Amino acid sequence: MPEVLTGDIYRFEDMLSHHERDILLRVREFLRSQVVPIANEFWRREEFPVELVKGFADLGIAGLAYDEVPGLRPSSLLSGFLAMEMARADPSMATFFGVHTGLAMGSIAACGSTGQRERWLPPMSRMEQIGAFALTEPQGGSDVAGGLRTTARRVGDTWFLDGAKRWIGNATFADLVVVWARDVEDGHVKGFVVERGTPGFTATKIRNKMALRSVQNADIVLDGCRVPEDNRLQKARSFRDTAGILRRTRSGVAWQAVGVMLAAYEIALDYAKEREQFGGPIGRFQLVQDLLVRMLGNTTSCLGMVVRLAQLQDEGTYRDEHSALAKAYCTTRMREVVGWARELLAGNGIVLDYDIGRFVADAEALYSYEGTREINTLIVGRAITGLSAFV
Ligand SMILES: Cc1cc2nc3c(=O)[nH]c(=O)nc-3n(C[C@H](O)[C@H](O)[C@H](O)COP(=O)(O)OP(=O)(O)OC[C@H]3O[C@@H](n4cnc5c(N)ncnc54)[C@H](O)[C@@H]3O)c2cc1C
Incomplete structure (x- = not known):
C-alpha cells in the first residue's frame, strides 16, 4: 500500500485542513504498518484480529464525530477520508469500525437521551466498549x-x-x-x-x-x-429515526467503495509496471493502459461525488437521495474497478497473496449491505419523480 494516494490525481486530499490531514496520515500509517500485513491471513481464517482494537483505540478517532467526546469535531470530509482509508487497507476493518462508530454509536448519538449519550458514548469512543x-x-x-x-x-x-x-x-x-x-x-x-x-x-x-x-x-x-x-433509546420513536441513521452510514459505504477502488487501482498500477510479457512491462500495452485509465476515471468521479456529499452533510442540506445515489453509484463503479484490476493481474489476480482477490470478494458485500443497489435506486427514483415504486 503506497504512502501517498496515487489514485487521487485531482488531489481531493488537499481539501482537508492541516489538522485533519495529520489525523489522516496517522491513521494511514497505522493501517499500512499494522493492518495490511495481517489482513489476508485473518481473512483466510475468518477471524477478527482482536489485538488491533487497542491500536484503533489509540488513534483516538472513534468518537471524533460526537459532542460528548473532547477534542476537535471534524468535518464530514475527514470522516469520509478515514472510512475510505480503512477500506483501502482492509474492507473488513473498515466495516468493523463503521459498524461500531457509525451504526452503533450513531444510533446512540442520534436517538439517545442526554443521559444515555453520556453513559455509552465516552467508553465507546475509547473503544473500551464495542x-x-x-x-x-x-x-x-x-x-x-x-x-x-x-x-x-x-x-x-x-x-x-x-x-x-x-x-x-x-x-x-x-x-x-x-x-x-x-x-x-x-x-x-x-x-x-x-x-x-x-x-x-x-x-x-x-x-x-x-x-x-x-x-x-x-x-x-x-x-x-x-x-x-x-x-430504550429515548428519541427513537419510529422507523423514520432509524432511517436517519442509515442516511449517514450509507454515505460512509460510498466512501468505503472509493477506498476499495483506490486499492484496486494501486495494486493494478504496480503490477502493470512490474509484470513483464513480450519482452517488457505489460503497462506499455494500450489495452492495459485502457484498463488503468478506466479504473482511475471511476475512482475519480466517485471521489468527487463523495467529497460534495460530505459538504452537503456539513451544510445540513443532504437528504436520503443524496446518500442513496452515492451508495448505489459508487458501489456499482467499484465492482467494475475490482473486476478490471483482477483482469489485469490475470492468474495472479485470483491468488490471495496478491491482495486483489480479497478486494474483489469484499466488494460484493459492500455492494449489498446498507441497502442493495435496487433499494437505493428506488429511494432516488421516488425522490426525483415524487412517485414511490416500493411495493
Ligand atoms: C457482510 C454483511 C454485513 C451486514 N451487516 C449488517 C449489520 O451489521 N446490521 C444489520 O442490521 N444488517 C446487516 N447486513 C444486512 C444487509 O443490510 C442486508 O443484507 C441488505 O439490506 C439486503 O437484505 P437481504 O440480504 O435480506 O436481501 P433481500 O432483501 O432478500 O433482497 C434480495 C434481492 O431482492 C431485491 N429486492 C428486494 N426488494 C426489492 C424491490 N422492492 N424491488 C426490486 N428489488 C428488490 C434486492 O435488491 C436483492 O437483489 C449485512 C449484510 C452483509 C452481507
Missing part, C-alpha cells in the same frame, strides 16, 4: 421498514424482546447491541441497547462467507430478552 447494530432479520432485509417482525413488549419498566436478527456485524463479541424492535402496543419501531450477557440474547457466528471474512457477522436470537426502560 457496539453492534441489529436491524436486519432472516425474513426482513430490504423491506425491513415495514416488515420488521421482532417485537418489544413493555411490562412495567422492563421490555421483553422476541425475534431473530441476521447479519449483525461485531455481534459475537460486542459489549452493546442496538436492537430494533416493533412495540406491540403502538406498532412503532424502537431502539434498545442490549448489553452483553443479557439473558435471552444469543449470537451465533455466520461461517463460510466469501466476503468480509474477518468481520464477525452473527445470527441473533431474542427469546424473552429483558431490557430495562433505561436502555
Whole structure:
C-alpha cells in the first residue's frame, strides 16, 4: 500500500485542513504498518484480529464525530477520508469500525437521551466498549421498514424482546447491541441497547462467507430478552429515526467503495509496471493502459461525488437521495474497478497473496449491505419523480 494516494490525481486530499490531514496520515500509517500485513491471513481464517482494537483505540478517532467526546469535531470530509482509508487497507476493518462508530454509536448519538449519550458514548469512543447494530432479520432485509417482525413488549419498566436478527456485524463479541424492535402496543419501531450477557440474547457466528471474512457477522436470537426502560433509546420513536441513521452510514459505504477502488487501482498500477510479457512491462500495452485509465476515471468521479456529499452533510442540506445515489453509484463503479484490476493481474489476480482477490470478494458485500443497489435506486427514483415504486 503506497504512502501517498496515487489514485487521487485531482488531489481531493488537499481539501482537508492541516489538522485533519495529520489525523489522516496517522491513521494511514497505522493501517499500512499494522493492518495490511495481517489482513489476508485473518481473512483466510475468518477471524477478527482482536489485538488491533487497542491500536484503533489509540488513534483516538472513534468518537471524533460526537459532542460528548473532547477534542476537535471534524468535518464530514475527514470522516469520509478515514472510512475510505480503512477500506483501502482492509474492507473488513473498515466495516468493523463503521459498524461500531457509525451504526452503533450513531444510533446512540442520534436517538439517545442526554443521559444515555453520556453513559455509552465516552467508553465507546475509547473503544473500551464495542457496539453492534441489529436491524436486519432472516425474513426482513430490504423491506425491513415495514416488515420488521421482532417485537418489544413493555411490562412495567422492563421490555421483553422476541425475534431473530441476521447479519449483525461485531455481534459475537460486542459489549452493546442496538436492537430494533416493533412495540406491540403502538406498532412503532424502537431502539434498545442490549448489553452483553443479557439473558435471552444469543449470537451465533455466520461461517463460510466469501466476503468480509474477518468481520464477525452473527445470527441473533431474542427469546424473552429483558431490557430495562433505561436502555430504550429515548428519541427513537419510529422507523423514520432509524432511517436517519442509515442516511449517514450509507454515505460512509460510498466512501468505503472509493477506498476499495483506490486499492484496486494501486495494486493494478504496480503490477502493470512490474509484470513483464513480450519482452517488457505489460503497462506499455494500450489495452492495459485502457484498463488503468478506466479504473482511475471511476475512482475519480466517485471521489468527487463523495467529497460534495460530505459538504452537503456539513451544510445540513443532504437528504436520503443524496446518500442513496452515492451508495448505489459508487458501489456499482467499484465492482467494475475490482473486476478490471483482477483482469489485469490475470492468474495472479485470483491468488490471495496478491491482495486483489480479497478486494474483489469484499466488494460484493459492500455492494449489498446498507441497502442493495435496487433499494437505493428506488429511494432516488421516488425522490426525483415524487412517485414511490416500493411495493
Ligand atoms: C457482510 C454483511 C454485513 C451486514 N451487516 C449488517 C449489520 O451489521 N446490521 C444489520 O442490521 N444488517 C446487516 N447486513 C444486512 C444487509 O443490510 C442486508 O443484507 C441488505 O439490506 C439486503 O437484505 P437481504 O440480504 O435480506 O436481501 P433481500 O432483501 O432478500 O433482497 C434480495 C434481492 O431482492 C431485491 N429486492 C428486494 N426488494 C426489492 C424491490 N422492492 N424491488 C426490486 N428489488 C428488490 C434486492 O435488491 C436483492 O437483489 C449485512 C449484510 C452483509 C452481507
